[in-house]
Amino acid sequence: MKIAIPVDENHAGTAVCASLARAPYYLIMDTVSNEMTFIENTAADSQGGAGVKAAQLIADQKIEALLTPRCGQNAAEVLTAAKMEIYKTEYPSAKENLIAFSSGLLAALNEFHAGFHGHGGH
Amino acid sequence: MKIAVLSGKGGTGKTMVSVNLATAAQRAVYLDCDVEEPNGHLYFKPENLTEEPVNVKIPKIDHEACTGCRQCVDFCKFNALAYINKKIMVFDDVCHSCGGCAIVCPEGAISEWDKTIGMLLSGTSESVEVHSGFLKPGQASGVPIIKEVLAKAPGEGTLTLIDCPPGSACVVMESIKDADYCLMVAEPTLFGAHNLAMVYELVRLFGKPHGVVLNKCLEGAPNPSETFCIEQGIPVLGEIPFDLELGAINSNGEILVRAQAYFAALFSELLLKVKEAAARETAPDSQR
Amino acid sequence: MKQLLILSGKGGTGKTTVAGAFVALSKAKAFSDCDVDAPNLHLILQHSDEQPVLTPYFGLDKAVIDTDTCIDCDLCRESCRFDAIENLMEKGGYVVDPFACEGCSVCEAVCPVGAIKMQPAVAGELKLYKEGAVFSTAQLKMGSGTSGKLVSEVKKQLKQEVQLLPEVVDLAIIDGSPGIGCPVIASISGVDLVLIVAEPSVSGVSDMKRIIETARQFQTEVVVCVNKYDTNRGQTREIEKLCEELQLPFAGVIPFDGMVVEATNQGQSVVAFPCSSGKAIKEVYAKVMKLLFEGVPKQASKFHNIPVVD
Numbered sequence: 274m275k276i277a278i279p280v281d282e283n284h285a286g287t288a289v290c291a292s293l294a295r296a297p298y299y300l301i302m303d304t305v306s307n308e309m310t311f312i313e314n315t316a317a318d319s320q321g322g323a324g325v326k327a328a329q330l331i332a333d334q335k336i337e338a339l340l341t342p343r344c345g346q347n348a349a350e351v352l353t354a355a356k357m358e359i360y361k362t363e364y365p366s367a368k369e370n371l372i373a374f375s376s377g378l379l380a381a382l383n384e385f386h387a388g389f390h391g392h393g394g395h
Numbered sequence: 396m397k398i399a400v401l402s403g404k405g406g407t408g409k410t411m412v413s414v415n416l417a418t419a420a421q422r423a424v425y426l427d428c429d430v431e432e433p434n435g436h437l438y439f440k441p442e443n444l445t446e447e448p449v450n451v452k453i454p455k456i457d458h459e460a461c462t463g464c465r466q467c468v469d470f471c472k473f474n475a476l477a478y479i480n481k482k483i484m485v486f487d488d489v490c491h492s493c494g495g496c497a498i499v500c501p502e503g504a505i506s507e508w509d510k511t512i513g514m515l516l517s518g519t520s521e522s523v524e525v526h527s528g529f530l531k532p533g534q535a536s537g538v539p540i541i542k543e544v545l546a547k548a549p550g551e552g553t554l555t556l557i558d559c560p561p562g563s564a565c566v567v568m569e570s571i572k573d574a575d576y577c578l579m580v581a582e583p584t585l586f587g588a589h590n591l592a593m594v595y596e597l598v599r600l601f602g603k604p605h606g607v608v609l610n611k612c613l614e615g616a617p618n619p620s621e622t623f624c625i626e627q628g629i630p631v632l633g634e635i636p637f638d639l640e641l642g643a644i645n646s647n648g649e650i651l652v653r654a655q656a657y658f659a660a661l662f663s664e665l666l667l668k669v670k671e672a673a674a675r676e677t678a679p680d681s682q683r
Numbered sequence: 684m685k686q687l688l689i690l691s692g693k694g695g696t697g698k699t700t701v702a703g704a705f706v707a708l709s710k711a712k713a714f715s716d717c718d719v720d721a722p723n724l725h726l727i728l729q730h731s732d733e734q735p736v737l738t739p740y741f742g743l744d745k746a747v748i749d750t751d752t753c754i755d756c757d758l759c760r761e762s763c764r765f766d767a768i769e770n771l772m773e774k775g776g777y778v779v780d781p782f783a784c785e786g787c788s789v790c791e792a793v794c795p796v797g798a799i800k801m802q803p804a805v806a807g808e809l810k811l812y813k814e815g816a817v818f819s820t821a822q823l824k825m826g827s828g829t830s831g832k833l834v835s836e837v838k839k840q841l842k843q844e845v846q847l848l849p850e851v852v853d854l855a856i857i858d859g860s861p862g863i864g865c866p867v868i869a870s871i872s873g874v875d876l877v878l879i880v881a882e883p884s885v886s887g888v889s890d891m892k893r894i895i896e897t898a899r900q901f902q903t904e905v906v907v908c909v910n911k912y913d914t915n916r917g918q919t920r921e922i923e924k925l926c927e928e929l930q931l932p933f934a935g936v937i938p939f940d941g942m943v944v945e946a947t948n949q950g951q952s953v954v955a956f957p958c959s960s961g962k963a964i965k966e967v968y969a970k971v972m973k974l975l976f977e978g979v980p981k982q983a984s985k986f987h988n989i990p991v992v993d
Contacts, residue, residue, distance in 0.1 A: 291873055295835060320743050320786075320832050321535070322474025322489035329468070329477045343873075347486050354479040403721050405694010405861045410886065431862040432693055432893065434886040472743060472786055493764050493787030532896050533868075561694045561861060562720035563825045568782055585948045586699065586723045593721060597825050613941075619948060639914070646915040648885030 276302045276374065277336040278367050283311035289362050289370060293341045294323035294348055300367050301334060304375070324348035332357065340370050340379065349385040396673055397548055397555045399574035399603075403590025405561035407582045408610040408635070411645050413558040414438045416669065417523045418652040419662040420554045426544050428570040429560040430513060430528035430537035437648045441518025441525040449528070449540045450509035451492040456483045460504035467496035467505060488535060513540045517547065524549075541569045548573070554670075563597040571598070576673035577605040578632070581620035583612055588619035595629065604676030606630040608665060611637040632672055633665040684713070684845065685975050686855045686874040690898070692890030694861035696882040697910035700943055700953060702858035703727040704964045706816075707952040709972070712852045715841045716820040717834045717870040718860040719807060725820065727952050735810040738840075740821065740833050742806030743786030750776040752798035759790035759799060807833050809840055817844045817852075834860070834869040854975075867894070871903055876975045878934065879907045883918035891922065895929065904979045905931055908967045912936035932979060934970040937963040 279296030280287040290296035295317045301310045312334065316326035324344075328351035331339060338358045352359055361382040362370045373379050400413040410427075414435055417423040427435040454467075454476075461483055468476045468483070475490040476483055487510055497505040513530040526547040528540040537560075548555050559570040571577055577598045581591040591607070598605045607624050612634045624631050635641075644654050651658035687705070691698045699716075702724060706714050716724035746767070748759070753776055760768040760777065767783035768790060770776060779790070781804065791799040806827040812818040819841035821833050838857070845852050857874065860866045871877065877898050881891045891907070898905050907926050912919040919936060926933045940960035946953040954961045 295839075316474070319474055320472075322471075322486060325477050325484075325486050325489060326474040329479070332477075332479055347489065350486075351477045351479055351484060354477075354482070354484060356480070404723075406882070407695060432886075432890045434693075434889065437885045437889060470788070470792070472788055491785055491787060493785065493789050494762070495787050495789040495792060498762070498789060499792055532893055564720045564823060564827060565782070582695075584944050585726050585950065589723060589726060590721045593825065600825065613944075616944075617948065642914050646882075646884030646887075646918060 274304050274337040275335055276304065276338045276340060276371065277331050277334065278302075278340045278362070278370060279314070280311070280367050283313075285309060285368065287367050288365050289340075289342060289367055291342055293344050294327040296327075299331060299334075301336065302371055322347065325351055328352050328355070338374070340374055341382065344382055344385050346385045396551075396553075396576070396670070396677075397557060397574045398669060398673060399557040399559055399571040399577045400580060401559035401567060401571065401577060401594055401598075402561060402580040403563060403592070403594035404582070404587055407580045407587060409561070409580050410434045410438070410558050411651070412578070412580050412608060412610070412635075412665075413556040414650055415652045415658070415662045416666050417554075417556040418521075418650050419659065419666045420522070422522050423554040423556060424524045424547070424549055425526070425556050425558065426547060427525075427527040427558045428541045428544055428566070429558060430530040430540045430544070430566075431560065433527045433529055435558050436516060436518075436525060436527045438650050439518075439520035439523060439525045441516075441520045444516060444518040447515045447517070447543070448511040449513045449515055449543050450511050451490075451539050452494065452507040453487050453490050453492065453510045454485050454496050454505050455508050456485065457504040457506070458482060460502045462502055464501065466499050466501065470495055470499045488533070491536075492539075513537070515540065515543050515547075537566055538569050541566060545570070545573060563593050567594070567597065568601070571601060571603060574603060575677045576669070577603045578669055579605060579607045579629075580610050581607055581624075582610055583616065583618035583620055585619055588623045591620050591623055595627065604673065606632045606669070606672050608632055608669075609634045611635070613637050630672060632668045635661065635665075684852050684855055685876070686857060687971065687975055688857045688859050688870055688874040688877045689880060690859040690867060690870075690877055690894055691861060691880045691882070692892075692894030693882055693887050696880045696887060697937070697943075698861070698880050699723045699727070699858050700947065701878070701880050701908075701910065701937075701964060701967075702856055703952040704954045704961070705856050705968055705971075707954050708965065708968050709854055709856065711854050711856050712816045712848070712850070713841055713845045713855040714816065714818055714857065715837050715855070716818075716858045717837055717866065718858060719821045719823040719833050719837065719866060720860060722820050722822060724858045725812075725818070727947055727950055728818065733812055733814045735812045738809040738811075739805050740807040740809055740836060741803050742827055742832075743804070744788075744801035745781050745784045745786055745804040746779045746788065746790050746799050747802050748777050748779055748790075749798045749800070750778075752796055753777050754796055754798075756795060758793045758795065762789050762793045764789070809833075809836055811840055811844060813844065817841060817848070819844065832869070834866045835872075838870070838873070867897060871898060874903060876971070876979070877903050877905045878971055879905060881907055881909050881922050883909055883912055883915040883922060885918070888918060888921055888925070892925070895931070904974075906934050906971060906974055906979070907931055908934040908971075909936045911939040913938045932970075932974055934974075935963065935967040937967060
C-alpha cells in the first residue's frame with residue numbers, strides 16, 4: 274500500500290509537518306516496493322482552499338493511508354470520499370511514525386478542525 | 396448625504412459616534428457595515444424588525460452530465476472543487492461565487508443555488524432607521540453583506556451614517572466606496588495615531604472629503620492623534636472628552652444623546668460641524 | 684514551543700497592551716503580531732532601529748486588460764460578478780479595478796481575443812526582526828483582502844526563524860487580530876491556548892461570545908480575562924457568569940489605568956511601571972502561564988459541548 278505523511282523536508286530524516294494542507298512536501302512510502310519518494314505540495318501557496326487542493330493532490334497519488342498530526346474539515350471530506358484511512362501521528366519524525374504505523378500502533382484521526390480560509394479576496 | 400465613520404483601530408468610538416450622530420439628527424438612517432462584529436443594534440434596540448437573508452451563489456453539479464474532464468477543478472482559483480471517485484465535490488465555504496466553473500464546463504453540467512451567509516436586520520428606533528448586517532461565524536467574506544446593507548441607503552435628502560469595520564482592508568473600502576464624506580475617529584494614544592495614519596491614507600486614495608473627531612481626550616495630556624492632524628492639515632471637527640460617565644452609559648448599551656441633555660448638546664454640535672464640513676467639501680461636480 | 688494567542692473579538696479591548704506586557708514579563712524570545720491590517724505591537728517593544736527583513740507577500744493574481752488588443756465587446760464587464768471592470772474613457776478603455784478584483788479569472792476565460800491576463804499582485808509585506816528576540820509580523824497592503832494566508836505566513840516565519848536559534852524556545856506569544864474572520868481563524872490554528880481579553884460593555888460581551896464560538900470550532904482551549912473591569916462592574920459580572928456557564932477558566936480582571944496610555948505613548952509596556960494595571964496583569968499572566976504549561980483542568984474542557992447562550 275502507499276502511505277503519505279506531510280513533512281518539512283524532502284529527505285528520509287525529515288520531521289513531520291504540523292500542517293497538512295500547507296506542508297512543503299509529502300513523503301510517500303510504498304510498502305510493497307519499499308520505495309520512499311517525495312512530492313512538492315503545490316497547494317501550500319494557495320490563498321484559500323489549501324485543504325481541498327492538498328487532499329486532491331494526495332488522492333491523485335493513489336494513497337491508501339495518510340499519517341498526519343491534524344487535518345482540516347475540507348481535506349477530511351475529500352480524503353474520506355477517496356476512501357483513504359487517516360491516522361494521527363504520535364512522533365516528531367516521519368520515520369518513527371512509519372514504524373509505529375506498520376506495528377499497528379497509530380490510532381485513527383477522528384477530530385477534524387474547521388477550515389481557515391486564507392483567501393486574499395480583492 | 397452619506398457620512399462614513401471609520402478608524403484604523405478598533406475600540407476608538409466609531410459606533411458610539413455614528414449611533415449618537417444618527418440619533419442627534421431630526422431624521423437619519425444608520426447602516427452597520429461591521430458585519431463581523433455589528434454593535435449598533437445593541438444601542439438602538441430597533442423595533443418593527445424585518446430580517447432578510449443574504450445569499451451567495453454556489454455551484455451545483457449535474458453528476459449525470461459530468462464527464463470528469465476536471466476543467467472546473469483546474470479553473471477554480473479558490474480550490475473550491477475536487478474530483479474524487481468519479482464525482483465533483485463542491486466546497487461552499489471556500490467558493491467565491493464567481494460563476495467561472497459554470498462558464499468553463501464544456502457539458503453545461505454546472506448550475507447555481509443560493510446559500511445564506513448571513514442576514515440583514517432592519518428596524519426603527521424613534522427617528523432613526525436602523526440596518527445591520529450580520530455575517531455567520533465561520534464564513535469567509537462579509538463583502539456581499541456589506542453590499543446589501545449599503546443598498547438600504549436612501550436617496551439624496553436623508554442623512555445616512557455608515558458605521559464601518561475597523562482597519563483599512565477590503566471590507567472598509569467596500570463600506571466607504573459610496574460615501575460623500577469620511578469622518579475618522581481617533582483616540583489620543585500612540586496606537587491610535589499610528590492607525591489613524593493608515594486609514595487616512597485609504598481615505599485620500601479614494602479622494603474622499605474627510606475630517607477627524609478626537610475621542611477620549613484627556614485635558615492637558617499630549618495627544619499624538621491631534622499632533623498628526625495638525626501636521627497633515629486634517630480638519631478636526633470636534634473633541635469628545637474622556638468621561639467616566641460617558642463610558643458607563645455607553646458600555647451599558649445606552650445612547651448618550653437620549654440619556655443626558657449634556658451629551659445631546661455635544662453631539663448636536665458635532666453633527667452641525669460635520670454637516671457643514673461635508674456640504675462645503677462635496678461640491679456638486681466632485682468625483683467619487 | 685507553547686503558543687499563546689491573544690484575541691478579543693472587539694477592537695480596542697487591550698489585546699496588544701496585554702500581549703506587550705506578557706512579552707515583557709516572560710522575556711519571550713519569540714512573538715508575533717498577527718493583526719496584519721493594523722499591527723501595533725512593535726510600538727511598545729524595545730526594538731532599536733533594527734531594520735527588519737522584508738519579504739513581499741503576493742496575494743491572488745489580478746486581472747489586467749491590454750486595451751490595444753481589446754475589441755470593446757463588453758463580455759468581461761458583463762461576466763464580472765464583483766463589479767471590478769469598467770469602461771472608462773479617461774483610462775483609455777476597459778480597465779480592472781485592482782481593489783475590487785477578486786482574481787477569479789472569469790474575464791480572462793470569456794475574453795474572445797485574449798486581451799486579459801492574470802498578473803501577480805503584491806498584497807502586503809512580511810517583516811522579521813531578529814535582534815535579541817524573534818519578532819514576526821506583517822503589514823497588509825491597504826484595501827487588500829483580509830488574508831488568513833498572510834497570517835499563516837507570519838506564523839511560519841516565526842517558526843522557521845525560531846528553529847534556527849541555538850537555544851530552545853519554550854514560549855511564543857501571538858498578538859491576534861480583532862474580528863472573527865479569516866485572519867483570526869488562521870491565527871488560531873496550531874496554538875495551545877487562546878486568551879480572550881474581554882471588555883465589560885454590551886458590545887464587548889457580544890463580540891466575546893462570537894469569538895468564543897469561533898475558537899470552539901477549532902477545539903482550542905480558551906481562558907478569559909476582563910480588562911478595564913472597573914468601568915462597568917455589572918458587565919464584568921456578566922462575563923464572569925458566562926465563563927462559569929461555559930466552564931471556561933477565568934484568569935482575572937485588570938483595572939482601567941491612565942498609566943497604560945502614558946506607558947504606551949512612551950513606547951513601553953505598562954508593566955515597566957509600578958501601577959494598578961501592571962500589578963493586575965502580572966497576576967493574570969501567572970494564571971495563564973500555569974494553564975498553558977500545566978494544561979487546562981479536565982472539567983474546564985467540557986465547554987466544547989455546551990451551546991453558547993445568546
